[in-house]
Amino acid sequence: xxxxxxxxxxxxxxxxCKITTIxxxxxxxxxxxxxxxxxxxxxxxxxxxxxxxxxxxTTLESKPHEYIYGRExxxxxxxxxxxxxxxxxxxxxxxxxxxxxxxxDVSIENNRVLVHMD
Amino acid sequence: MEASTTKKAxxxxxxxxxxxxxxxxKSYDDLKPYMPRVWWDRLKAHNATLPFLMFRPxxxxxxxxxxxxxxxxxxxxxxxxxxxxxxYNIERAVLTGNLLSISAHNNxxxxxxxxxxxxxxxxxxxxxxxxxxxxxxxxxTQDPLLAAKEIDxxxxxxxxxxxxxxxxxxxxxxxxxxxxxxxxxxRNNLVIGIHGGGEGDGINPSTTxxxxxxxxxxxxxxxxxxxxxxxxxxxxxxxFERFPTLKVAFIEGGLAWLPHLMWRMDKNFxxxxxxxxxxxxxxxxxxxxxxxxxxxxxxxxxxxxLVQMFQLMHAEKTVMFSTDYPHWDNDTPLFVLNKxxxxxxxxxxxxxxxxxxxxxxxxxLAGGVAK
Numbered sequence: 001x002x003x004x005x006x007x008x009x010x011x012x013x014x015x016x017c018k019i020t021t022i023x024x025x026x027x028x029x030x031x032x033x034x035x036x037x038x039x040x041x042x043x044x045x046x047x048x049x050x051x052x053x054x055x056x057x058t059t060l061e062s063k064p065h066e067y068i069y070g071r072e073x074x075x076x077x078x079x080x081x082x083x084x085x086x087x088x089x090x091x092x093x094x095x096x097x098x099x100x101x102x103x104x105d106v107s108i109e110n111n112r113v114l115v116h117m118d
Numbered sequence: 119m120e121a122s123t124t125k126k127a128x129x130x131x132x133x134x135x136x137x138x139x140x141x142x143x144k145s146y147d148d149l150k151p152y153m154p155r156v157w158w159d160r161l162k163a164h165n166a167t168l169p170f171l172m173f174r175p176x177x178x179x180x181x182x183x184x185x186x187x188x189x190x191x192x193x194x195x196x197x198x199x200x201x202x203x204x205x206y207n208i209e210r211a212v213l214t215g216n217l218l219s220i221s222a223h224n225n226x227x228x229x230x231x232x233x234x235x236x237x238x239x240x241x242x243x244x245x246x247x248x249x250x251x252x253x254x255x256x257x258x259t260q261d262p263l264l265a266a267k268e269i270d271x272x273x274x275x276x277x278x279x280x281x282x283x284x285x286x287x288x289x290x291x292x293x294x295x296x297x298x299x300x301x302x303x304x305r306n307n308l309v310i311g312i313h314g315g316g317e318g319d320g321i322n323p324s325t326t327x328x329x330x331x332x333x334x335x336x337x338x339x340x341x342x343x344x345x346x347x348x349x350x351x352x353x354x355x356x357x358f359e360r361f362p363t364l365k366v367a368f369i370e371g372g373l374a375w376l377p378h379l380m381w382r383m384d385k386n387f388x389x390x391x392x393x394x395x396x397x398x399x400x401x402x403x404x405x406x407x408x409x410x411x412x413x414x415x416x417x418x419x420x421x422x423x424l425v426q427m428f429q430l431m432h433a434e435k436t437v438m439f440s441t442d443y444p445h446w447d448n449d450t451p452l453f454v455l456n457k458x459x460x461x462x463x464x465x466x467x468x469x470x471x472x473x474x475x476x477x478x479x480x481x482x483l484a485g486g487v488a489k
Contacts, residue, residue: 046453052182081447082176 003107003114012036012113015073017051023117027104030055030087031113032073037087038104038115043078044092050101053079058093133484134451135471136211137412138313138369138440139202141244141251143236144193152235157228168219168232171319174334176446183444191444192216195247202443203250206451209468209484210477212252213244214282214369218315221259221284222322229258234268245277252475252482254282254311260321262295266302273306277482279475281308284315285344285371286322292348292355300361309475313369317344345371346379349409353383356396358404365474368411370442377430380405406432410474412440413466414449421457434462438471 004022006029012018014033019026019041026041028051043050057072075093076085084093085101092099105116143149146161153161179190185197192198203211217236223229233256245253255272257265269281281303289295291312303310317337318325327347331337345368358364383401391397397404411431419427428437439455442448455463477483 046450048450049182077176079180079182 002117003109004117005112006038006115007113009108009111009113015055017055019049019051022115026051027115029106029113029115030076032087034073036106036108036113038106039076039085039087039090040102040104042101043080043083044099044101045078045081045083048078048080050076050078050085053077055087058084133209133468134206134439134455135468135475135477136202136206136208136441136443136451137367137438137471138214138414139198139211139251139443140192140216140445141195141198141213141240142190142192142216143239144189149232149235149239152238153231157231160228168217168223172325172334172337174446178445180444180446180448195244195251198443199248199250202441203248206441208250208441208451210250210252210471210482212254212280212311212471212475213240214254214311214313215240215256217256218284218313219286219319220256220316221287222316222320223258223260224321226258226260226264229260230264230268233258233265234271237268237272241272241275245275249277251277252280252477253278254280255308256282257299259283259287259291259296259299262298266298269299269302269306269308273302273308276480279309279477279480279482280311280367282311282313285312285341285348285368286314286316286319287348288321288323290347290351290355292351292353292357294355297360300357300364304361304363307363307476309365309367311367311369312345312348312371314341314344314371317341342372342375346375349405350379350383353401353404354394354397356394358408359396359398364408366409367438367474368409369440370412370414372415372417373411373413373431373433373437374417374427376405376411376436377427380431406435410436410438410470412438413454414440414442415447416449416454424457425459425462428458428462428466434465435470437466438474439467 006020007018012031014031017028017030019028028039028041030037041049041051054077056075056077057069058075060068060070062068074087076087090101090103107114146164150158183191183201185194220229220233237255240253244251255269255278257268259265272278316322318330324330325337326340327343380402387401455467472478
C-alpha cells in the first residue's frame with residue numbers, strides 16, 4: 001500500500017472536491033465537512049468524469065408521496081445522467097451490486113490528506 | 119452499382135455522424151438583430167414566453183459541458199468543436215437547436231419570428247465556424263404557411279439538411295393543415311426531423327395521453343408516445359403517398375416502440391385497409407422506406423436484448439447515431455456503438471445518416487467526393 005499526498009486540509013473547503021491523478025488514475029478527493037473521501041473519477045455507466053457532478057443529499061426511503069431529505073454531503077450525482085452514488089462505498093443507490101465506483105481509504109497526517117492505493 | 123456501393127461502404131468504416139447536437143444562444147439578446155423591434159421586450163422573459171413547465175431535478179444542460187465565463191452549455195461553437203467533435207472524432211453533426219417548445223407558444227407570429235431569428239443566428243455563428251456542422255431550420259408549426267415561408271427562405275443553403283419540428287403539436291402531423299410544411303421540405307429536398315419538445319406545454323395537449331404527470335421521471339418514461347402518435351398519423355394519413363420523396367427522422371424519442379407499432383399497424387391494416395384506400399403498401403413498408411430514428415436516449419437493456427431489439431426494428435436501415443450533446447442524458451459514441459456487431463455499427467454510426475441526409479450527393483462528406 002502506498003500513501004499519496006494530495007492536498008492540505010486547509011485547502012479543501014467543506015463541499016469541495018479536488019480532482020487529481022494518482023498512479024495514472026483520475027481520482028476526486030472530497031470533503032463533506034466531517035470526513036474526507038477519495039473516489040475514482042469515472043462513472044461506471046458511460047465512463048464520464050463522475051467527480052464533476054454534484055455532492056449533495058437525497059430523498060430517503062419513504063411511503064408514496066412522503067418526502068424525507070437526508071444524507072446531506074454523502075451522495076455524488078453524475079453530471080450526465082444523474083445516477084447517484086454513496087461516497088462512502090462507491091455503490092450506486094439503484095442497482096448497488098451491479099454498478100459501483102472504486103473508493104479508496106484516506107488518512108490525515110500532518111494536516112495533509114493522503115490517499116491509500118493498493 | 120452494387121460494387122460501387124460496397125466500395126463506398128468500406129471507406130466509411132469507422133466514421134461517426136451525430137444526428138442530434140443542441141446549439142444555443144449565449145444570450146437571448148443576441149437574437150435582437152434578427153427580430154422585429156416589436157418582439158424585443160419578450161426576449162428578456164424568454165423563460166416565461168417559451169413554455170417549459172415541468173421541473174427538471176437534473177438540469178437540461180450538462181454543467182460539465184459549459185464553455186466557461188458563465189456561458190450556458192452548448193452556446194459556444196468553438197468549445198463544442200473540441201468538447202464533442204474532436205474528442206469523439208465525429209465527422210459531421212446535425213444541429214437541432216434549443217427552441218424545443220417553439221410550437222407550444224400561444225402566439226404564432228412571435229413563435230415564427232423567434233424561430234427565424236434563431237435560424238439566422240445559427241447560420242451566422244455556428245455554420246461558418248466549422249464545416250462539420252450541418253444545419254436544421256427550426257419552424258413553429260402553429261402556422262404552416264409561415265413555416266413554409268421560412269423553409270423557402272433558408273432551405274437552399276448548401277449545409278442545411280433538415281426542417282425541425284417538435285414532437286408535441288396541436289394536431290397530429292399527418293393532417294392536411296401541415297401540407298405546406300411538407301411541400302416546402304420536398305421542394306428544398308430537406309429531411310423532416312421531429313424532435314421531442316413542448317409536450318404538455320403552452321397550447322399543446324397533455325404530456326401523457328392520460329393527463330399530466332407529477333414528476334419529470336414519469337414524464338420522461340412516457341415521452342415516446344408523442345413520437346408514436348406522430349408516426350402513426352403521418353403514415354396512416356398518406357403523407358408518404360402525397361409526398362413520395364419525403365423522409366422523416368424521429369429524433370430523441372427512443373427506439374424500442376417501433377417494432378410494436380409496425381406490427382400493430384400491419385395487423386390492423388389487414389382488417390381496416392378500406393379506411394385508408396390511399397395506402398398502397400403495408401404501413402411498415404412506408405416506415406422502412408421513409409423513416410429513420412436516432413439512438414439517444416437509447417433504452418438500456420443488456421447487450422443481447424439490445425441487439426435483438428435492433429434486429430426487430432431493422433436497425434441496419436432505420437437507426438442513426440446521436441449524442442444529444444450537451445443535454446443531461448447524452449450518450450457517448452463509445453457507449454452505444456460498442457455494443458453493436460461490426461456491420462450494424464457501421465450502418466448506425468455513419469451510413470444510415472449519410473444516406474438519409476444525402477451527404478454524399480451534397481458533397482458534404484469528408485471521405486466523400488467533395489468537401
